[in-house]
Amino acid sequence: MTKLTSKIVLSIVLVFSLFTVGTQSAYAALFDPLPFEDRELGRNSNAYLAMKNRPTTQEQQRFIQEVTPYAVRASEQWGVPASAIIGMSILESGYGTTRIAYYANNLFGIKVWGFNPANAWQLKGQPDEDFERAIPIIENLGTDRIIFDESQRRDNWYRQFNSYEEAFNFLAGTLLQNQRYGFAREKYQTNLTNGMSIEDASRQYLFDIAHAGYNHLGGSYYRDAVGRIMNQWNLFEHDRRDNGSTKSTDGSVFRDVNGHWAKESILFAAEKGWLNGHSDQTFRPNNHLTRAQAATILSNFLNLQSEGTPVRFNDISTNFWAFDAVNLVAQNNIMNGTGNGNFSPSTNVTRAQVAQIFFNAGFYSQPAQGGTRAFTDVRDDHWAVVAIETMRQEGIVNGYSDGTFKPNQPMTRAQLAAIIHRLYENNELK
Incomplete structure (x- = not known):
């Protein structure tokens, strides 16, 4: 080998080495380290954690x-509850920030057992989950600090997807339709037909698949853990395919x-x-309204039209289900953002905010003047005091029998229905 050839080879080796070190450093910087990355701080259990501070x-x-x-x-095509599979993706992937989600688009921890299987990504350093054969150990540094021979493993390969959408389609259309879990879909549909609420039917679905083996901690754990996430983000709303009907199949009105008090x-x-x-055939009158839901109702009620350039928010993507409604209420100055360029679509809308919304829309003859306040819990310096007092004087919003307005209490579907009914009856929109 000539001196020139030797230099070229050495340069290539150095570049490759730097690239490898740089890649490993970037990998380690994102996540808490594994034992083969850091002999002191590395832990096998870190393999499942989300990114640092994320x-x-x-x-x-x-x-x-x-x-x-x-x-x-996926729910519409394969009949599984949308709320459940969204909640599962959040729990399993840390909102898309685990190693498996980040590197393989695998939001559900779906494994491919085998030695270097096709279309799979290896989560190196995870704890031993192969209970049928021993995995060779290169070095044992203590509890939760084992460096394995990764070339001899079949228990830490995860299915690799090209996109989140592909992951959802595989879960709902393949995995949850197989002989092991398919019964849960049939039971879910039967429960709905027999009158079980969507919330209870979705939670039962989670119990059934976990009990059948989807999660090793069992049905009760999975139902409660994912159920808390579903409640937090009101994910059940995505199971509700509105039919616009005020009657149930037997010809009666909403059965709930x-x-x-707000039936009419x-x-x-x-x-x-x-x-x-x-x-x-339910209305769920006491459910709280999110800001995105309120925007949709208001844009329909007010028949809002686009006013030119769209208003963009950092937390509203163009494919968000309420993108058009949010844009319309923002363009018409009916609802504004919550600061830092955000709209906070999943946050509940409050009674004070609703009063301000209708005040912004101009549903009053004249604004309230300073003076005696009608509600004991709305101070003169409250940010929405003028709107609340004005809407009260117009007969649009009411307080409670104890003299309070409860401005920070979430607005319910029934309360908003009553407000827009009053507005209509006041000939504002006829």
Whole structure:
């Protein structure tokens, strides 16, 4: 070998070495280290953790916005609850920030058992999960600090997907349809037909698949763990395929509004198409409204039209289900952002915010003047005091029998139905 050839080879080796070290350093910088990355700080259990200091609230919201359309389409095609598979993706992938999600788009921890299988990514350093054969150990540094011979493993390969959408389609269309889990889908559909609420049916579905082996911690754990996430983000809303009907299959009205104080307003608003019922013939009058849901209802009620350049928010992507409605209420200055360029679509809208919304829309003859306040819990310096007092004087919003308005309490579907019914009856929109 000539001196020139030797130099070229050495240069290539050095470049490759630097690239390898740089890649490993970048990998380690994102996540808490594994034993083969750091002999002192590395832990095998770190393999399952999300990225350091991640995800932020904004990243959580963006993740949900991104995956929801995939889950809804998968639900419509294969009959599994969208809320459940969104919640599963959040729990299993840390909102898309685990190693498996980051490097393989695998949001559900779906494995491919075997030695160097095709279309799979290896999670090196994870604890030994092969209970049938011993995995060779290169060095044992102590509990949770084992360096394995990764070339001799078949228990830490995970299916690699090209996209999140592909991951959802495989989960809903293949894995959850097989002989082991397919019964849970049939049971879910039967439960809905027999009148079980969507919330309970979705949670039962989680129990059934976990009990059948999807999660080794069991049905009760999985139902409760994913269920908390579903409640936190109101994911059940994505299971509700609105039919716009105010009647159930037997010709009666919503089966959960008889005797409700806002029944007349609910039926009126539903007949107008401003608020819809759900596929199980319920209205759920006491459910809270998110800001995205409120934006959708308001854009329908006010028949808002686009005012030119779209208003963009950091936490609202163009494929978000309420993108058009949010844009319309923002363009028309009906609802504004919550600061830092965000809209906070999954945050509940409060009673004070709703009063301000209708004040912004101009539903009053004249604004309230300073003076005696009607509500004991709305101070003169409250940010929405003028809106609340004005809407009270106009007969649009009411307080409670104890003299309070509860401005920070979330608005319910029934309360909003009553408000827009009053507005209509006041001839504002006739």
